[in-house]
Amino acid sequence: MSHHSNVIKAPFLGLPLLKAIQADPLAAATRLQHQCGDVAELDILFRRIVYFFAPEAVRKILVDHHDDFEREARLLRIFESFQGRNVLTTEGADWERQRRLLTPAFSPKRMCGYMALMQAAIDHCVGQELPADSGQSTSIDVDAFTTRITMDVILRTLFSHASSREETRQASVAIRALSRQSMREVYWALVPPAWFPYPGRAEKMRHLKTLRDLIAAHVDARLQRRGEGQTEADPADGDVLDMMLAAGDATARLSTQEVLDNCMLLFGAGFDTSASALTWWIGLMATHPEVMSELRTEVDAAFADNLDLAAVARLPLLNATIKEAMRIYPPSTALFTRVAKRHLEIAGTAVRKGTLVVAPIWQMHRNERYFANPESFDPGRFLPDAPPIPRGAFMPFGAGPRFCLGQQFASVEIALIAAHLVRHFELDLASGDELPQPFVDLALKPKTPMKVSFLRRNRA
Numbered sequence: 001m002s003h004h005s006n007v008i009k010a011p012f013l014g015l016p017l018l019k020a021i022q023a024d025p026l027a028a029a030t031r032l033q034h035q036c037g038d039v040a041e042l043d044i045l046f047r048r049i050v051y052f053f054a055p056e057a058v059r060k061i062l063v064d065h066h067d068d069f070e071r072e073a074r075l076l077r078i079f080e081s082f083q084g085r086n087v088l089t090t091e092g093a094d095w096e097r098q099r100r101l102l103t104p105a106f107s108p109k110r111m112c113g114y115m116a117l118m119q120a121a122i123d124h125c126v127g128q129e130l131p132a133d134s135g136q137s138t139s140i141d142v143d144a145f146t147t148r149i150t151m152d153v154i155l156r157t158l159f160s161h162a163s164s165r166e167e168t169r170q171a172s173v174a175i176r177a178l179s180r181q182s183m184r185e186v187y188w189a190l191v192p193p194a195w196f197p198y199p200g201r202a203e204k205m206r207h208l209k210t211l212r213d214l215i216a217a218h219v220d221a222r223l224q225r226r227g228e229g230q231t232e233a234d235p236a237d238g239d240v241l242d243m244m245l246a247a248g249d250a251t252a253r254l255s256t257q258e259v260l261d262n263c264m265l266l267f268g269a270g271f272d273t274s275a276s277a278l279t280w281w282i283g284l285m286a287t288h289p290e291v292m293s294e295l296r297t298e299v300d301a302a303f304a305d306n307l308d309l310a311a312v313a314r315l316p317l318l319n320a321t322i323k324e325a326m327r328i329y330p331p332s333t334a335l336f337t338r339v340a341k342r343h344l345e346i347a348g349t350a351v352r353k354g355t356l357v358v359a360p361i362w363q364m365h366r367n368e369r370y371f372a373n374p375e376s377f378d379p380g381r382f383l384p385d386a387p388p389i390p391r392g393a394f395m396p397f398g399a400g401p402r403f404c405l406g407q408q409f410a411s412v413e414i415a416l417i418a419a420h421l422v423r424h425f426e427l428d429l430a431s432g433d434e435l436p437q438p439f440v441d442l443a444l445k446p447k448t449p450m451k452v453s454f455l456r457r458n459r460a
């Protein structure tokens with residue numbers, strides 16, 4: 001087993017390398033991969049960090065050896081300072097209980113109930129943001145549009161609340177500022193105590209208050225209604241908050257604080273990644289008219305037959321385009337790390353206790369061993385008759401016990417929004433064929449604004 005050539009010499013305690021990773025984590029990891037191949041080991045501030053670029057190794061960490069790894073404690077503390085103690089920021093028994101209590105709210109069965117709420121959000125936001133008459137077109141900032149629509153989806157499904165434009169605008173300003181601040185804090189050598197006047201603290205507190213007030217108003221109103229005996233007849237008809245409040249039994253429940261903290265998480269996690277996925281999907285469709293026209297045939301036929309949203313969400317080419325967009329532009333690439341709880345060996349590399357291991361999704365999704373011409377957009381890779389994708393080679397939602405709780409939710413939501421856009425609009429990238437460069441803004445976002453013109457189709 002060779003470890004010799006995988007260790008990167010990082011002078012000055014690795015600080016220049018840390019700076020390079022912070023400035024551009026995607027490019028930095030790609031450079032490490034070119035230097036080292038499947039495994040890159042480096043030391044930053046006396047800490048061993050190992051990048052595993054091979055999907056088999058990443059699956060070993062996340063799935064087979066999940067018990068031998070944990071989330072990095074300082075990362076959890078940073079996230080906790082933003083969101084409190086929820087299913088993302090806890091470990092061990094606390095996490096297990098929260099995950100178990102939240103899972104029913106995100107089961108495939110529940111999705112059917114949420115689809116009507118999602119479709120209402122789509123109709124509402126498209127009506128506000130895009131032209132209503134056939135032949136009319138508007139050029140819009142794609143990420144602002146996808147953020148508006150996915151935020152309305154999460155507010156309707158979490159709280160049965162139809163949001164206004166102003167409300168989602170304010171919340172997205174707060175979320176962007178908080179995402180940037182959390183990415184900054186991740187690279188600090190120390191996690192400052194909550195009271196310490198660290199850079200950005202005053203702004204962070206102000207934006208957090210905006211979000212907490214928004215979330216708390218919904219939770220308080222619901223608790224009050226329930227206190228007055230006006231409970232839903234059947235929580236199975238309700239929203240995510242109803243499911244959370246009804247979850248559990250005498251032995252295990254979510255406390256009111258836990259309900260609030262998980263709402264903070266689900267609100268943020270629930271739209272930012274989906275918005276990112278949709279932004280890149282729209283960009284790719286706007287630059288691949290031949291795929292768009294095939295997709296139009298599939299979607300128009302589905303809507304001609306019936307208006308069964310569940311069937312729309314399962315359309316093969318539609319889903320293949322969405323998966324392929326998430327392969328090339330994985331919405332959640334940052335901070336996908338674990339810490340080893342004991343000494344062990346992963347794919348021939350010795351991993352010592354305390355080592356930080358990194359799962360570099362961006363590079364995994366571009367591995368030529370598994371994806372021929374990895375940079376090219378080819379939804380055929382994900383069609384049902386294509387050879388199956390090897391396990392671990394494609395994991396936009398993670399893997400193992402801590403895989404994304406919202407995977408079904410996001411998949412259905414993205415499919416419904418995408419189908420609606422295909423059915424009603426033709427897309428054209430304002431700046432020609434070149435999509436903006438991506439950058440890691442917690443979620444993967446366009447570095448410069450992505451402008452696309454939406455032309456309302458003639459009614460099919």
Ligand code: HEM
Nearest residue numbers: 088269270273274277331332396397398402404405406410
């Ligand atoms: C395209 C959209 C999405 C992507 C790509 C995505 C990706 C991910 C990934 C990679 C993880 C695992 C991180 C790790 O293991 O370190 C994760 C966890 C999580 N996601 Fe998502 N996510 C998406 C949408 C959503 C939505 C819509 C929700 C909720 C409504 C959600 C809720 C969560 C939660 C609660 C966790 C933590 C699970 C745990 O630690 O047990 N996500 N997501």
